[in-house]
Amino acid sequence: MTQIDAKQVHSVLGRHQLADGYSFVLDLERSHGSWLVDGVTGKEYLDMFTCFASWPIGYNHPMMREEAFSKRLLTAAENNPANSDLYTGMMAEFVEAFATKVTPEGYDHHFWVAGGSLAVENAMKAAFDWKAHKLGLKEDGEEVDLVVLHFKQAFHGRSGYTMSVTNTDPNKVALFPKFQWPRVSNPYCEFDNDGNISNDVAAAEAVTMAEIDAAFECYADRIACILIEPMQGEGGDRHFRAEFLRELRRVADEREAMLIFDEVQTGFYGSGKPWLWQHLGVAPDIVCFSKKSQVGGIYANSRIDEVEDNVFAKSSRINSTWGGNLVDMVRCQRFIEIIEQEQLADNIHARGEQLLKGLRSIAKDTNAFSDVRGIGSLIAFTMETGELRDKAVAAFQERGVLALTSGEDSVRFRMPLVITAAEVDGALERIADAL
């Protein structure tokens, strides 16, 4: 096997593909816990971006390196069955673990697929199918012009249907054909330096609810679902009040639309509970996940069973060759074991509180940023301009802290669930120094 030197990685990639990602090269063997190691310089970076919120338990976790588990993972990796139709004990063990430990009670339907966009796409398909049956639309012949009610600053992916609801950076969906589906304002909270809501969010919610009522009047019975990220990630770490989500629940019930939560970024313990919606106490009908669970997919409650021939009952309505990926499934099951054994949900909740407190204290002292917000691994703040924000993220990286931009003028941190109190303190020192 040829070995490409770390110094050559960017030039080799650049010859064959767009290679404008991070300037350092990830050394997978030397990276450890919350630390990424640059294969060229040996410099260590504290991982506060976790591969865009997708890597939960740090690098080279000892339980991932145990021999019995490595063997199991290798067996799955050496063979790649079409999980939708060809079943294995490994798959059944994963599904049992996920469905009984991660999925909350009351959600008996699951579907697995690779990637977040396709998770959301299939949630929409489940809702379209459900609504079409409810309206008595024929399987062929009749034009099905169902729509998805969604929100400004939403990010749901870059695949076919999801591009019609993604509206963050216009460059991401520009020029591609899209559906014109109803889009309403996003009444998000802003926070003062004590963590209290500082804007008139109730008034903003009232405006949005009026827009939603108007959309349901305009589209009559054609809105199949209300789709929302319970916290908008890419759009700027926008948090909503439980009161608002409860209103969405009410409208979805009254108007016979599915309520879909996209938890691709927030789910799988990112908030300190398996799902962010569990903190807010408003239960959706369908939840989309991917990123930290590695396996993408959706789970759904019994509302879908109002239609006998729903997509979870009738074969081939939603499907893909691999139906997820067995390696991802085996790995995800191990994550669940690690998270339980090391009580990582509690850890990340506490680390989130620690980071919030530290950032609010820096905000009070320096006025360098405001609107510190978040929960668990999902923490953000806002700067005066996008340029200042970009400079800050670059300065953090120089000081060995990897963070992400969020929306137009925010910084977001996406911590690994294993991060320690000392590492969070170290991050705060470097952040303060950079600012």
Ligand SMILES: Cc1ncc(COP(=O)(O)O)c(C=O)c1O
């Ligand atoms: C909320 C949300 N939905 C969907 C997606 C799309 O996931 P993927 O990039 O895996 O297709 C993302 C990705 O960032 C996301 O944050």
